[in-house]
Amino acid sequence: MTTQLKEWPLWEIFVRSKQGLEHKHCGSLHAADAAQALEMARDVYTRRQEGVSIWVVESKAITASNPDEKGELFDPAADKIYRHPTFYEIPEEVGHM
Amino acid sequence: MSAAIDYLLHLADNALVLGQRNAEWCGHGPILEEDIALSNVSLDLIGQARLLYQLVATLKGGECTEDKLAYFRDTHEFRNYTLLELPHHGPLSGYAQSDLDYGTTIVRNFLYSALMALLWEALEKSANADLAAIAAKSLKEVRYHLRHSRDWLVRLGDGTDESHARVQASLDHLFPYTQEFWVQSPAEAAAIAAGIGIDVTTLRADWDAIVDAALAEATLQRPAVGGYISEGKQGIHSEHLGFLLAEMQSLARAYPNGVW
Numbered sequence: 001m002t003t004q005l006k007e008w009p010l011w012e013i014f015v016r017s018k019q020g021l022e023h024k025h026c027g028s029l030h031a032a033d034a035a036q037a038l039e040m041a042r043d044v045y046t047r048r049q050e051g052v053s054i055w056v057v058e059s060k061a062i063t064a065s066n067p068d069e070k071g072e073l074f075d076p077a078a079d080k081i082y083r084h085p086t087f088y089e090i091p092e093e094v095g096h097m
Numbered sequence: 098m099s100a101a102i103d104y105l106l107h108l109a110d111n112a113l114v115l116g117q118r119n120a121e122w123c124g125h126g127p128i129l130e131e132d133i134a135l136s137n138v139s140l141d142l143i144g145q146a147r148l149l150y151q152l153v154a155t156l157k158g159g160e161c162t163e164d165k166l167a168y169f170r171d172t173h174e175f176r177n178y179t180l181l182e183l184p185h186h187g188p189l190s191g192y193a194q195s196d197l198d199y200g201t202t203i204v205r206n207f208l209y210s211a212l213m214a215l216l217w218e219a220l221e222k223s224a225n226a227d228l229a230a231i232a233a234k235s236l237k238e239v240r241y242h243l244r245h246s247r248d249w250l251v252r253l254g255d256g257t258d259e260s261h262a263r264v265q266a267s268l269d270h271l272f273p274y275t276q277e278f279w280v281q282s283p284a285e286a287a288a289i290a291a292g293i294g295i296d297v298t299t300l301r302a303d304w305d306a307i308v309d310a311a312l313a314e315a316t317l318q319r320p321a322v323g324g325y326i327s328e329g330k331q332g333i334h335s336e337h338l339g340f341l342l343a344e345m346q347s348l349a350r351a352y353p354n355g356v357w
Binding site: 029032036040042044047 | 128129130131133134241244245248252
């Protein structure tokens with residue numbers, strides 16, 4: 001027997017803009033299934049021509065890092081500026097990287 | 098000229114009246130996302146009506162404006178299908194907000210969008226270039242309206258016992274009003290003769306196919322029709338249009354030429 005949900009599941013919405021190269025997270029909404037989430041995302045998040053493509057992902061499918069572990073996860077990168085590719089010139093033919 | 102005006106008013110009034118009806122859900126939608134979706138549909142329809150009224154105003158010339166056409170004509174001058182002016186519930190229901198039935202809204206939007214998806218496509222070839230351009234713009238919009246209403250029709254029809262029963266009741270109530278689509282009015286005949294309009298009876302088989310496929314998927318029964326055929330497109334309306342117009346027109350009539 002399938003359990004009946006009292007509320008529709010939550011979905012995270014990612015939209016790619018006309019100029020954008022990647023889908024960016026823009027918010028979330030409730031929908032019964034993925035197809036409906038896509039339809040609703042069109043109405044809720046692309047009313048002002050924000051996008052040319054939409055992805056939807058059920059929120060529970062996302063595993064997030066713990067904000068309390070921010071220090072140990074991210075601070076050690078702070079003093080390693082040599083990891084930024086700012087010490088050499090990119091040839092113009094390469095274009096966007 | 099007159100043939101074009103009467104025909105354009107029919108198309109414009111269809112869009113405006115349904116746009117105004119659907120706007121009743123604004124702020125009252127069953128869920129937030131659906132509230133926004135239906136308001137978007139309304140804004141598309143009102144946008145179509147504006148383009149058509151502007152075209153009529155240009156053809157009429159003189160003092161005529163889109164606002165005069167929308168806000169200063171009375172019930173008998175409106176040329177919309179009766180289907181589009183009916184309230185969001187079955188016959189003999191109350192008028193409270195709680196009586197609004199989303200199934201009725203969805204069924205109506207589906208039946209009308211299925212027609213307009215075909216009619217706008219055909220009107221892209223109208224001899225009137227302005228109407229052809231409006232048709233091209235409106236076609237994209239109505240394809241989405243059809244997708245939205247069809248999706249909900251299937252979800253409600255093939256949903257719970259209650260949603261199935263309610264949406265079937267809405268279908269039984271509204272379906273007879275689609276008979277009006279297929280009875281040609283003098284205004285339509287004149288517009289067809291002038292090459293401006295489309296004979297919708299040529300679209301009937303395609304409309305039937307769209308409707309039957311969706312109803313089958315939604316596990317709904319197509320109602321048998323017969324009896325009274327509504328004549329809203331000839332200015333003979335139900336008792337409901339007057340109330341709709343009163344609400345829509347009262348502000349413009351109380352403050353003529355008001356701006357903000």
